[in-house]
Amino acid sequence: MSSDRIRLASLQSKVVSAAEAASLIKDGMTVGMSGFTRAGEAKAVPLALVEQAKTNPLKITLVTGASLGNDIDKKLTEVGALARRMPFQVDNTLRKAINEGKVMFTDQHLSETVEQMRNYQIPRPDIAVIEAVAITEKGHIVPTTSVGNSASFVQFAKQVIVEINTTLSPDLEGLHDIYIPEERPNRTPVKLVRPEDRIGTTAIEVDPSKIVAIVFSDLSDSPSNVQPPDDETQAIADHLIDFLKKEVTDGRLPNSLRPLQVGIGTIANAVTSGLIKSPFTDLVQYSEVLQDSTFELLDAGKLKFASASSITVSAACGERVFGNINEYKDRLVLRPQEISNLPEIVRRLGTISINTALEFDIYGNVNSTHVNGSKMMNGIGGSGDFARNAHIAVFVTKSTAKNDAISSVVPMVSHVDHTGHDADVLVTEQGLADLRGLAPRERARAIIDNCVHPAYRDALNAYFEAASAKGGQTPHILKEALSWHINLEEHGTMLPR
Numbered sequence: 001m002s003s004d005r006i007r008l009a010s011l012q013s014k015v016v017s018a019a020e021a022a023s024l025i026k027d028g029m030t031v032g033m034s035g036f037t038r039a040g041e042a043k044a045v046p047l048a049l050v051e052q053a054k055t056n057p058l059k060i061t062l063v064t065g066a067s068l069g070n071d072i073d074k075k076l077t078e079v080g081a082l083a084r085r086m087p088f089q090v091d092n093t094l095r096k097a098i099n100e101g102k103v104m105f106t107d108q109h110l111s112e113t114v115e116q117m118r119n120y121q122i123p124r125p126d127i128a129v130i131e132a133v134a135i136t137e138k139g140h141i142v143p144t145t146s147v148g149n150s151a152s153f154v155q156f157a158k159q160v161i162v163e164i165n166t167t168l169s170p171d172l173e174g175l176h177d178i179y180i181p182e183e184r185p186n187r188t189p190v191k192l193v194r195p196e197d198r199i200g201t202t203a204i205e206v207d208p209s210k211i212v213a214i215v216f217s218d219l220s221d222s223p224s225n226v227q228p229p230d231d232e233t234q235a236i237a238d239h240l241i242d243f244l245k246k247e248v249t250d251g252r253l254p255n256s257l258r259p260l261q262v263g264i265g266t267i268a269n270a271v272t273s274g275l276i277k278s279p280f281t282d283l284v285q286y287s288e289v290l291q292d293s294t295f296e297l298l299d300a301g302k303l304k305f306a307s308a309s310s311i312t313v314s315a316a317c318g319e320r321v322f323g324n325i326n327e328y329k330d331r332l333v334l335r336p337q338e339i340s341n342l343p344e345i346v347r348r349l350g351t352i353s354i355n356t357a358l359e360f361d362i363y364g365n366v367n368s369t370h371v372n373g374s375k376m377m378n379g380i381g382g383s384g385d386f387a388r389n390a391h392i393a394v395f396v397t398k399s400t401a402k403n404d405a406i407s408s409v410v411p412m413v414s415h416v417d418h419t420g421h422d423a424d425v426l427v428t429e430q431g432l433a434d435l436r437g438l439a440p441r442e443r444a445r446a447i448i449d450n451c452v453h454p455a456y457r458d459a460l461n462a463y464f465e466a467a468s469a470k471g472g473q474t475p476h477i478l479k480e481a482l483s484w485h486i487n488l489e490e491h492g493t494m495l496p497r
Helices: 009-014 018-022 044-055 072-078 092-099 113-118 150-156 231-249 266-277 292-299 315-322 325-331 343-349 383-387 440-451 454-470 483-491
Strands: 030-033 060-063 082-086 127-135 141-143 159-165 211-217 260-262 283-286 303-308 332-334 352-356 359-361 392-396 425-428 431-434
Touching: 009 211, 018 044, 018 159, 018 211, 030 150, 044 072, 044 159, 044 211, 072 082, 072 092, 082 092, 113 150, 127 150, 127 211, 141 150, 231 266, 231 392, 231 425, 231 431, 260 266, 266 292, 266 352, 266 392, 283 292, 283 343, 292 303, 292 315, 292 325, 303 325, 315 325, 325 332, 343 383, 352 383, 383 392, 425 440, 431 440, 440 454
Parallel strands: 030 060, 030 127, 060 082, 127 159, 159 211, 260 283, 260 352, 283 303, 303 332, 352 392, 392 425
Antiparallel strands: 127 141, 425 431
8 A cells, every 4th residue: 555655655654644644743833734624634633633732732823725614623622722713614612712813814816825935924834744546756745635835835834744645546547737826026827718627637746755744544525505595595696697697698608608707615616506597608617616516517428627626525425526636637636725626727717706795785795704794704715816807707605694683784884805896796595696897876775675684675775875964975974874784783584673
């Protein structure tokens, strides 16, 4: 087994236990770890670090691609091992610690983390812990189900721990396209002009002398927890598909649309699944994460090719895909996230980008991250990378939450991640607002008329009419603009009292 997975003979002596590898991580270190949306994270080493921290406390800065599976963030938080975390997370325990100020969370556009490391704006990793399916004859690292920031972590780190996952087929080799941009200011354009283009290598290049430990693991990725579509998510998908049909009919899009980017989550997955019954053909995807819906479209013959940085799927879908990876491999590619999310490429390809909002206001400003303006949910992720540069930037959300106690459409958002300049189309189960080319007052009318839940429509109309009477390019009544959030904070509901 060792020689099959470690093809450079001189590295076979580096195989150690997870505990021995974890002992190389010291208090105060910055640790770069593989993993992107619960896919491809190192598992055995961080879990061994958790056990060690119970008796030998330490605090580290943990930098990944995005969120981790296997409750790793949760367990590291519980033993007090995290001083700082970046750039994205989804764990409830870590989220609580972040909102209590116990863990410093740096929320970043996913395309920017390693770029800032490259330029020494944030610390480079002292050590990188990277999950792999194999090490090549040259000592290069073949990733597993995600690439994320792994390639640059390996390049920047002083030491590298490789964790070889034996639950995954060696046939994953060849799935990846590892390309690292050149240094500024003499960087040449990234020559990726179609989602299916390959511009890099199939493994992460590394000087084998940097590899200080190799660990074997039989721990699997956590399966996706995306729920099947309900009536509301299906309605959102239907509204968006009707919009895209009209774009084709009016000659603004071809029947193959433009490359699709779809954020992680139930609503976005439902939208993508809805394309199976649509008239669109020869679709391609240029995204961050490939979910169940991607493989449904591939199996249905609707999707020709999909490019992303990770594969995050349900257990059943994962068994089908990874058990038959050679049937899919020529239609897939996984890239570093600074390439999957690179604004240069997003603008060039002209993606249709579909991301989820927590709330948006009557002028199209979008809050993706903070509940009531203060409490972090997950992070901005890649939505900003795509929204500002997409051909069409779409944000979707249900019109209410918590049994209608919260309206997702408000007079003024309590936190802004995407300004109204970046949002082209907003969709709830109530309807769709096409904001392109509209002035603020026109945007407000389109949003109120189409996207707002009936329980809140009269109140929003009253606010907008009073604000408009007061005047301004973007009319607001500052004393009332956040009153809905204050009502929620004090009384548990935004509903008019």
